[in-house]
Amino acid sequence: MQNEPHIIAVVNQKGGVGKTTTTINLGAALASKGLNVLIVDLDPQGNASTGLGIEPEDREFTTYDLIIEGTALADVVRPTKFNRLMIAPATTDLSSADMQLVSHEKRIFLLQKALREGVQDQKFDFVLIDCPPSLNLLTLNAMVAAHALLIPLQSEFFALEGLSQLMLSIREIRQTANPDLRIEGVVLTMFDARNNLARQVEEDARDNLGDLVFKTKIPRNVRVSEAPSYAMPVIQYDPTSRGSVAYKSLATEIMKQHSERGVQHVG
Ligand code: ADP
Ligand code: MG
DSSP: OOSSOEEEEEOOSSTTSSHHHHHHHHHHHHHHTTOOEEEEEOOTTOHHHHHTTOOGGGOSSOHHIIIIIOOOHHHHOEEOSSTTEEEEOOOGGGGGHHHHHHTOTTTTTHHHHHHHHHTTTSOOSEEEEEOOSSOSHHHHHHHHHOSEEEEEEESSTTHHHHHHHHHHHHHHHHHHTOTTOEEEEEEEESBOTTOHHHHHHHHHHHHHHGGGBOSOOOBOOHHHHHGGGGTSOHHHHOTTSHHHHHHHHHHHHHHHHHHHHHHHHHO
16 A cells, blocks of 8 residues: 555554444554554553453463564564464563663653564554553554554543643654654444433534544444454454444545645655
């Protein structure tokens, strides 16, 4: 599709908003459309790795090694059972990385260096980074390494409040470490159209953020929440489920957005 992979960090400092779910399922949906996708698990909980069926004993080198030990990306990346979907897995080791980074001179640049050098000789179209639920140094590393941010917004009461804090961090990163950092978009997750509050959150988000909010909303769908326990993305677990259809539609929106930008660059 393109020469340089497009690196997207999936961020929101709140836990449980659908970051990991979106990383896995958007990744699988892009791969199902013929693109080569690398998922980078940057959460010490390793939920993206587990959700894609990577057993702990198969995580010989992890994102901890990638960031802290300088292990080459090629040695960290593992295939998944799913075509064109690869993963750089994480284990609980990663929980000590944040402390170790504090005293490092290049503390927020290590993932950028490892990823942008490492993806050169591998043929990925998209790299999706699953961030931890915090604005810690790991998340800042992801924001520096990424070309763009994808922000899952759970359709519930305090959703937009957390966003203003995130926007401040984005501004800071742009001013210091990554001036070209874009926002890929905000995606409403666990959306329940019968719920008045969810509809209100959507209205507020679209009023405040305009085109940044994807047209696609991810519905609350039990098949989405069941899939990880079968170590599968929802599009494999239940291809016709509403969750599966929604993640494919999100993939289409992102691909379209990306090719439109690509055309602009050429022009
Ligand atoms: P985060 O990575 O932001 O902490 P997760 O992706 O782990 O959030 O999602 C939190 C919980 O919500 C998980 O149990 C997940 O299965 C569930 N979940 C996420 N998206 C959906 C959805 N669209 N429908 C139903 N459950 C969902
Ligand atoms: Mg997560």
